[in-house]
Amino acid sequence: MKRIQVRAYGKINLCLDVLRRLENGYHEVEMVMQQILLHDDVDVKWSEGTRQTRSEADDAFQIEVSTNRPYLPRDERNLAYKAAKQMYLAYGAERQGKVRIDIKKRIPVAAGLAGGSCNGAAVLHALNLLWGLRLKLPELCAVGAELGSDVPFSLMGQAKANPELGLADEPMASHCAIARGTGTDLEPIAGLKSHLLLTKPPMGVSTAEVYKGLELDSITEHPNIAELKEALAGKNYRKIQKNMVNVLENFTLTRYPKVMYTKNKVKRLLGEEAVLMSGSGPTIFALCKTREEAQHACEQLKKENRETFWTRTTY
């Protein structure tokens, strides 16, 4: 039996713009994704099986998933399961044996923090290593893009932050990226060094519902991605904050008043500028100047939202 543990980090979107609706129902986006230290632990074991007869071949490759969240599916609906299946189909033909995946979750579920995507990405990295495939990031990202729009970014961030994967020096490995297309065309850029407060109101939000419900014509404020990229490289916090715009707020904050309430509450605690919803929500994050500031706000907000965390970006 071979085994590896991958730290599956979450992400925040420092900005998110939707450019247009595509014919397949997806949306062309332009956004900056930043990896955060809050992570799940994904433990992957591979037990090689013995050669079976042709009639037994259907059962010759098995996947088992467990998590510490009893309400999460453990079958093919789990992104970690899907990732193992996808890797088997792409690169595992003829392999016989069992993939056992144990996930210790800390990242809130359906929160806009790529909690599922990063579990899927971790399994792709793990099997790449356990099967000795030696795939580079672009090849892994091609498999990841089939699983979900946030998976390729999770792969590049994990490559940087899990040096034992042996991919940290690849050009695509990065804690931060501009994502274009449907979110899978990635350009590594200089990231943000900041303490963070994260707070998730007690509901899950469906990404599909948010994109579908967004009225593109009524959006008035857009981020300037080029300016944000420059500001990140120059550590110009004023310009970073100015471009912290997420157009998906137009839907989620109106549809879910509790998310609007939470955003306003965080602003009152930590100031107007550096507060934003991540992804399709409902998690609200704020940049904090110090760890103490993030910790203090966390204590206050935990009374209202149980899933409140202080953390920082990875860098």
Ligand SMILES: C[C@](O)(CO)[C@H](O)COP(=O)(O)OP(=O)(O)OC[C@H]1O[C@@H](n2ccc(N)nc2=O)[C@H](O)[C@@H]1O
């Ligand atoms: C909101 C973000 O998390 C920001 O990083 C991503 O854009 C969404 O990433 P994700 O949850 O991995 O998304 P997927 O699992 O690929 O898609 C979920 C659903 O979101 C919608 N979707 C997603 C990405 C995209 N560019 N346009 C879309 O319209 C589609 O309806 C899709 O069925």
Ligand SMILES: Nc1ncnc2c1ncn2[C@@H]1O[C@H](COP(=O)(O)OP(=O)(O)OP(=O)(O)O)[C@@H](O)[C@H]1O
């Ligand atoms: N391993 C997993 N961890 C968390 N959720 C999972 C997992 N596998 C499947 N899911 C399902 O995926 C759905 C979305 O959860 P997830 O945590 O990925 O959302 P999210 O943080 O909004 O992700 P994103 O930011 O990529 O849109 C949930 O309904 C959950 O049941």
